[in-house]
Each structure stands twice: as C-alpha cells, then as structure tokens.
Amino acid sequence: MTTVARTGSRRYRELNGWFFVGPSIALIGVFMAYPIVKSLWLSLHSGQGSVMKFVGAGNVERLFSDPIFLIALTNTFIFLIVQVPIMIVLALIMASCLNMPNLRFRGILRTAVFLPCVTSLVAYSVLFKSMFSYDGLVNSILLKLGLISEAIPWLSDPFWAKVVVITAITWRWTGYNMIFYLAAMQNIDKSIYEAARIDGISATRRFLSITVPMLKPVILFTTVTSTIGTLQLFDEPMNITNGLISDVTLTLSLYIYKLSFRYVPNFGYAATVSYVIVVLVAILAFVQFYAARERD
Amino acid sequence: MNFTKRTTLSMMAGLVLASTGLMTASAVSAKEVTVWAWDPNFNIAIMKEAGARYTAKHPDVTFKIVDMAKADVEQKLQTQLASGATKSLPDIVLVEDYNAPKYLRSFPGAFEPLSGKIDHGGFAKYKVDLMTVDGKVYGLPFDSGVTGMFYRKDLIEKAGFTEKDMQNITWDRYIEIGKKVEAATGKKMLALDPSDGGMVRVMMQSGGRWYFDKDGKLDVKGNAALKGALEAQAKLFKSGIVKQTSGWVEWVAALNKGDVASITSGVWITGSVKAEKSQSGLWRVAPTPSLGTPGSVNASNLGGSSWYVLAGGKEKAAAIDFLNEVWAKDVDFYQNILDGRGAVGTLTASRGGKAYSAADPFFGGDKVWQSFSDWMAKVPSVNYGMFTGEADAAMASQLPALMQGTPTDKILENIHNQLATQIK
Numbered sequence: 001m002t003t004v005a006r007t008g009s010r011r012y013r014e015l016n017g018w019f020f021v022g023p024s025i026a027l028i029g030v031f032m033a034y035p036i037v038k039s040l041w042l043s044l045h046s047g048q049g050s051v052m053k054f055v056g057a058g059n060v061e062r063l064f065s066d067p068i069f070l071i072a073l074t075n076t077f078i079f080l081i082v083q084v085p086i087m088i089v090l091a092l093i094m095a096s097c098l099n100m101p102n103l104r105f106r107g108i109l110r111t112a113v114f115l116p117c118v119t120s121l122v123a124y125s126v127l128f129k130s131m132f133s134y135d136g137l138v139n140s141i142l143l144k145l146g147l148i149s150e151a152i153p154w155l156s157d158p159f160w161a162k163v164v165v166i167t168a169i170t171w172r173w174t175g176y177n178m179i180f181y182l183a184a185m186q187n188i189d190k191s192i193y194e195a196a197r198i199d200g201i202s203a204t205r206r207f208l209s210i211t212v213p214m215l216k217p218v219i220l221f222t223t224v225t226s227t228i229g230t231l232q233l234f235d236e237p238m239n240i241t242n243g244l245i246s247d248v249t250l251t252l253s254l255y256i257y258k259l260s261f262r263y264v265p266n267f268g269y270a271a272t273v274s275y276v277i278v279v280l281v282a283i284l285a286f287v288q289f290y291a292a293r294e295r296d
Numbered sequence: 297m298n299f300t301k302r303t304t305l306s307m308m309a310g311l312v313l314a315s316t317g318l319m320t321a322s323a324v325s326a327k328e329v330t331v332w333a334w335d336p337n338f339n340i341a342i343m344k345e346a347g348a349r350y351t352a353k354h355p356d357v358t359f360k361i362v363d364m365a366k367a368d369v370e371q372k373l374q375t376q377l378a379s380g381a382t383k384s385l386p387d388i389v390l391v392e393d394y395n396a397p398k399y400l401r402s403f404p405g406a407f408e409p410l411s412g413k414i415d416h417g418g419f420a421k422y423k424v425d426l427m428t429v430d431g432k433v434y435g436l437p438f439d440s441g442v443t444g445m446f447y448r449k450d451l452i453e454k455a456g457f458t459e460k461d462m463q464n465i466t467w468d469r470y471i472e473i474g475k476k477v478e479a480a481t482g483k484k485m486l487a488l489d490p491s492d493g494g495m496v497r498v499m500m501q502s503g504g505r506w507y508f509d510k511d512g513k514l515d516v517k518g519n520a521a522l523k524g525a526l527e528a529q530a531k532l533f534k535s536g537i538v539k540q541t542s543g544w545v546e547w548v549a550a551l552n553k554g555d556v557a558s559i560t561s562g563v564w565i566t567g568s569v570k571a572e573k574s575q576s577g578l579w580r581v582a583p584t585p586s587l588g589t590p591g592s593v594n595a596s597n598l599g600g601s602s603w604y605v606l607a608g609g610k611e612k613a614a615a616i617d618f619l620n621e622v623w624a625k626d627v628d629f630y631q632n633i634l635d636g637r638g639a640v641g642t643l644t645a646s647r648g649g650k651a652y653s654a655a656d657p658f659f660g661g662d663k664v665w666q667s668f669s670d671w672m673a674k675v676p677s678v679n680y681g682m683f684t685g686e687a688d689a690a691m692a693s694q695l696p697a698l699m700q701g702t703p704t705d706k707i708l709e710n711i712h713n714q715l716a717t718q719i720k
Contacts, residue, residue, distance in 0.1 A: 049378055049399075050380070050402065050403050050406075065717050129542075156696070242543065246696075248491075248696065261370065262689075263686050264686065265374050
C-alpha cells in the first residue's frame with residue numbers, strides 16, 4: 001500500500017517536473033533542434049531557389065573544387081591565426097597593467113579600454129571605413145607626416161584591407177577579453193606574489209610564471225570564444241571593406257550570405273558551408289581543450 | 297450567476313470579433329496595392345506619382361509604397377520566395393535588370409506573366425528581352441540605364457579641348473585627353489572604385505557581348521569585348537588619371553566637390569550630378585567612349601530596373617490594370633518623371649513628348665534627354681543570363697591582379713575557371 005502511494009507521488013512529482021521544463025523544451029525544440037535538423041537535411045540538397053533536388057554528399061564534393069570557398073576559408077584562417085593571438089596577448093598585458101594597485105585613474109582607464117565593446121558593430125565599422133577611406137583621416141595624417149608618399153588604398157588592397165579588418169576587430173574586442181582577465185586576477189591570492197617578491201623574482205617573471213598559469217582556464221575560455229567569433233566574422237568585412245563586392249576580405253559567413261542572397265540562391269550549398277563552420281569550431285575547440293588539459 | 301457572466305462575456309467577444317470581421321469585409325472593396333522599391337528620391341517618388349494618377353481615376357484603389365534599401369528588398373524577396381511564405385509579399389516589386397532572369401528562373405510560378413495583358417511592343421526591345429522566359433513576358437520595363445559621359449566643359453577647355461573633341465571618342469583618346477586635363481588643371485579625369493566592376497560591364501556591353509552568349513552559355517575565354525574592357529580598365533588605372541574612391545558616397549562626392557573632370561555612368565546619375573547647384577552650366581554630356589574594336593559602339597547600359605507582379609498577390613488584378621493604364625500608356629506621366637526626377641523610361645512613345653526635347657540650363661541648354669534617348673536605341677542587346685551576380689564577383693575578384701599587371705588572357709582564364717565551377 002505504502003509503496004504504491006510513494007511511487008504514485010513520485011510519478012506525480014516527476015510529471016510535475018516535466019510540466020515545469022516542458023515549455024522550455026518545446027521552445028528549444030522548435031527554435032534550436034528543428035532548425036539544426038532541417039539545415040542538415042537542406043545541406044543534402046542543391047539547386048536554384050525553390051528548384052531543389054537531393055544530391056546527398058554532392059555539396060561536400062563541390063566544396064573541394066570551389067575556388068571561392070577556398071579563398072573564404074583562407075581569409076578566415078588568416079584572420080584567426082593573426083588576430084586572436086594578438087588580441088589575447090594585448091588583453092593580458094592591458095589587464096595586468098590595469099590591475100596594478102598603485103595605478104591612478106584606474107576606473108577611468110578600465111572604462112576607456114572596455115568602451116569599444118558597447119558600440120554597435122555596424123556603427124564602428126562605418127567609422128573605420130571613413131577613417132581608412134582613400135581621402136580619410138589615416139591617409140591624410142600619414143601623408144602630412146611624410147611617412148608615405150602616396151595614399152594607401154586601405155580598403156581595396158588585398159593586404160591592407162586585411163590589416164584594417166584585423167585592426168578593427170582587435171580594437172573592438174580586446175577590452176572585452178581584458179575584463180575576463182581582470183576579474184580572474186582579483187581571485188589570485190596576493191600572498192603568492194608577495195612570496196615571489198621576497199624571493200626577488202622580477203615583474204616579468206612573476207607575470208609569466210604566476211599570472212599566466214593562474215589564468216589558464218580563463219585564457220582557454222577567451223581563446224575558444226574568440227575563435228568562434230572570428231570564424232563567424234561577418235559585420236566588419238561586410239561594412240568596412242565591401243566584402244560583398246571584392247574577395248580580399250571574404251569570410252565563410254560572408255560567403256554563406258552571398259550564396260543565399262547575392263548569387264542565384266542555393267540554400268542547400270549555403271547550409272553545407274555553414275556546417276563547415278560548425279565542424280571547424282568543434283575541431284578547434286577540441287584542440288584547444290586538449291592543449292590546455294591538466295597534465296598530472 | 298458565474299456561468300451567465302461568462303456567456304455574456306464570450307458573446308460580447310464574439311460580437312466584437314464579428315463586427316471587426318464585417319469591417320474588414322467592407323474594407324476589401326477598397327483595394328490597397330502594396331509596392332516594394334528602393335531609393336526615395338527616384339523609384340519611390342516616381343511610384344507615388346504613378347499611384348496618385350491611378351487613384352485619381354479609380355478612387356477605390358490606393359497604394360502602399362514601402363521604401364527599403366535595395367539590398368533589403370532583394371533579401372526579403374529571395375527569403376520569402378524560398379520559404380514559400382508568400383503571404384507577406386507585395387503585389388508589385390522592383391527588380392534590377394541584372395537580377396531579373398535569376399528570380400524568374402529560380403522561383404518558377406512566383407511571378408505573374410503579363411504578356412497578353414500589357415502590350416510590350418511599345419517598350420525598348422532590350423528591356424523586354426531580358427524579362428522574357430520561355431516566350432512569356434514577365435514584368436513592366438521601367439527605367440533605362442543607358443550610359444553617357446558627363447564632363448566638365450570648363451576643365452577640358454583649360455586643357456585646350458572643345459565640346460567637339462569629346463564626341464564619339466575611344467577610351468584610348470579619353471586617356472590622352474585625361475592626361476592633358478590633369479597637366480593643365482591638376483584635376484583627375486574620372487573617379488572610380490577599384491573594386492567595382494561596373495565600368496568593365498559598361499565597356500563590355502558597348503562591345504556587344506556579355507559574360508554569357510545568346511544561349512546563356514559561358515562566354516569568357518575568347519570574349520574580345522570583355523578582354524578589351526579589362527585592358528581599357530587596366531590602362532585607365534595605369535595612366536594615373538583615375539581618382540580612386542571607395543563606395544557610392546565618396547564616388548558622388550568626387551563629382552560634386554569638383555575633384556574630377558568627367559564621369560561615365562548610367563543616365564540615373566544625372567540627378568546626383570545636378571545636385572551640386574553651383575556647377576550649373578559647367579557640365580555637358582557626350583556619348584560613352586567606345587572600345588575602338590570592330591563591332592563596338594558609343595552606347596552602353598548600366599543598371600536599370602523593372603516592375604514585377606507577384607503571382608500570389610492579393611490585389612494582382614488591380615496591380616496589373618494599374619501598370620497597364622499608367623506605366624504602359626500614360627505618355628504625360630513619363631514627361632513628368634523625366635522632368636521632375638530625371639527618369640528615362642523605356643516606353644518608346646514617351647520620347648515624342650515635350651520633356652524629352654526640353655533644354656537643360658544645367659548642361660548649358662543642351663537637350664540631354666533627347667541625346668540619351670537616341671543612345672538608348674543604340675545600346676547593344678545582350679543576354680544577362682541567370683549568373684550575372686556570380687560573373688561579376690568572379691571578374692571583380694580578378695581586378696587587383698589586373699592592376700598588378702597580370703596578362704588579360706590569364707585573367708580571362710581565371711574568371712572562366714571560377715565561373716565554370718559555380719554555374720552548375
């Protein structure tokens with residue numbers, strides 16, 4: 001009798017629990033699971049607009065012979081390999097500078113470094129575009145200082161356009177990553193530094209041997225999020241360097257956009273390219289976790 | 297007690313619903329035609345005028361003209377057609393000519409064929425050709441993108457040239473003039489965006505070819521017009537007479553600030569040229585420079601767009617009747633939009649109207665509209681095909697290599713190879 005009653009009430013409680021999580025599961029199902037499954041199904045199709053047919057792995061085969069996909073992939077990796085390390089190192093240095101206890105105007109400086117993160121992606125892109133335009137601020141300053149003899153086509157030159165985009169992303173996101181480091185630094189026990197100082201360890205050594213190892217989980221976290229962010233890079237090349245027209249800063253996300261809205265619409269192939277990003281993110285995140293694992 | 301309260305409540309709700317139903321039912325007889333387009337100073341303003349003309353005669357039909365950025369119109373159209381959620385699409389949509397074949401073939405059945413309902417014989421042939429699929433004509437031809445060379449008379453005179461020297465020239469001659477103009481005035485001859493392939497398209501079409509032949513087959517390797525266009529583009533930049541700009545705003549600013557002595561573009565740029573009132577009387581218009589190769593002419597086309605009726609539109613019938621009555625017949629309307637907005641329509645009958653023979657003091661009293669409509673008749677008709685977007689991107693991606701001196705044959709091969717994998 002009692003066991004029956006107990007299972008009954010347990011079942012009631014279990015049902016009750018399902019009732020509570022039900023709505024969110026339904027929402028996740030409709031807005032997360034369904035699109036993922038549907039886009040996977042879509043990536044097995046190819047065609048023009050609404051005239052689609054099943055091609056199986058045909059889209060994957062096409063990836064390997066698609067020169068524009070290769071350009072997009074190369075550009076994305078250039079951004080990733082050059083930009084992420086620069087930004088992480090810069091953010092670490094800035095964070096430890098701003099963490100110095102005897103620094104004056106700390107509050108203002110921290111705000112100033114973090115401020116770029118609150119600007120809208122499009123707004124700051126437009127600003128960078130005007131600064132680096134042919135008649136823009138940067139060119140006229142460099143010309144006046146006599147550093148260059150002729151204006152640099154920042155936004156159209158294959159090399160300089162990438163430099164501008166990397167500069168822009170670094171400006172926008174360094175402060176954001178710095179905040180994580182700054183917060184984590186507050187948690188490092190001060191007595192460790194004190195002991196090091198008594199032992200006569202130099203400041204650089206203290207930074208490399210105490211701060212960086214103590215921040216490892218946070219550095220891992222920011223590296224993974226920055227990698228994901230860079231792989232999905234869209235706003236900056238789209239707005240600053242006219243990524244829709246020229247290929248010099250074409251990224252994978254821009255290519256997906258072009259395949260869906262600029263070219264003869266091929267949503268199936270576009271879905272395949274977006275799965276390339278998913279796979280890349282998964283691989284890179286795995287590699288980073290593996291590299292940063294605890295070795296006992 | 298409680299029960300009765302509820303029933304009265306639900307009855308009241310029912311009444312309210314029923315009455316709103318009645319109201320919408322009575323609103324149906326007053327039709328509202330929805331239109332999507334871009335550019336408030338041009339397409340939107342012109343469509344508003346056309347709508348007002350129709351409403352004056354048919355008071356039961358009103359218009360809801362939605363202004364969006366061009367990229368937004370294209371993106372919304374493409375997404376909704378692909379998703380099949382066509383309910384929120386408009387009755388009429390503006391489509392750029394380069395994109396028309398792509399939409400018509402990618403979304404069969406989405407657009408209403410207008411042949412038989414509208415007489416397309418009255419429009420410029422090259423416009424009608426590009427909206428014809430399998431013998432059916434979709435859409436109503438709107439503005440022409442016929443090109444001309446706008447130049448500053450005062451600046452070329454300082455270099456010792458007259459208006460006669462600018463007529464029917466080749467690009468080689470244009471560069472010669474440009475060098476002398478720069479020597480005499482310190483101004484560059486033209487402004488160009490090095491990443492934009494628009495100029496190459498203009499030159500290629502003046503040579504009577506496109507990326508694709510009449511049957512829509514890839515025609516890049518061995519395309520003399522495209523080769524000539526790429527060579528001319530490279531020569532322009534090498535000669536140093538180009539002021540490099542980035543994007544539309546900088547490009548137009550170069551004209552308005554008086555930084556350059558000329559510009560070759562579609563007739564729709566007239567409004568932007570005339571926007572700088574202080575330069576009134578200084579500008580003139582001459583025919584587009586030619587490639588100088590056999591078969592190339594001093595006329596070409598850049599852009600231009602047309603109106604299309606969605607097959608799933610609620611007010612389809614009213615929309616077609618409106619296009620037929622105003623856009624296909626009202627010659628007076630075309631005079632108004634030319635005079636007020638600088639829109640050169642493609643209805644041949646409108647060329648006989650008053651506005652087309654009017655003299656424009658901004659261009660020193662020249663009858664520029666007459667010139668443009670003469671050139672329009674000479675524009676070589678080419679098949680844009682479905683893949684102009686892809687072809688343009690392939691060409692534009694080779695422009696940096698072209699500037700660095702890669703041989704044009706190699707460039708053509710690269711464009712060909714890239715396109716061949718794309719257009720499957």
